[in-house]
Amino acid sequence: MVKKREINVQDNVISVITHNNEDYISLTDMVRAKEGDFFIEHWLRNRNTVEFLGIWESINNPGFNSLEFEGIKNLAGLNSFSISVKELVKKTFHRIRRN
Missing domain, CATH: 2.20.25 (N-terminal domain of TfIIb)
Structure with a gap:
């Protein structure tokens, strides 16, 4: 629990x-x-960070959307790439329904 x-x-x-x-x-x-949200969003731009999060979530989160995550991972590290925690969660995490 x-x-x-x-x-x-x-x-x-x-x-x-x-x-x-x-x-x-x-x-x-x-x-x-x-420091506010600046450092979090800056940290999420780093390709190594995004790859780490993907591995962690694929191991520990049964609701992880690995297909959607692959698209994000491919963009990570580019100068134009930026993602917030809220956006990352919305795109890659499915809620698990419990009966």
Whole structure:
């Protein structure tokens, strides 16, 4: 069972998700608290970052849309490439329906 909670670190709210008795701290929240969205979007332009995210998600996310991700990966690293976290999630992650 996945549990989500929030912690306050130096007046910034950081999400923590517990899954299988392991805590996962949101690096996105941590970076956003420090520098805003600029560094996150800059980090997502890097081809190595995009490839890493694709491998991670293909292993850990049964709802990962690998076909759509391939198109994104092919553009990553180009000067004209830019993607937000919201756009990446919308394009590559399917919601899993639970009955």
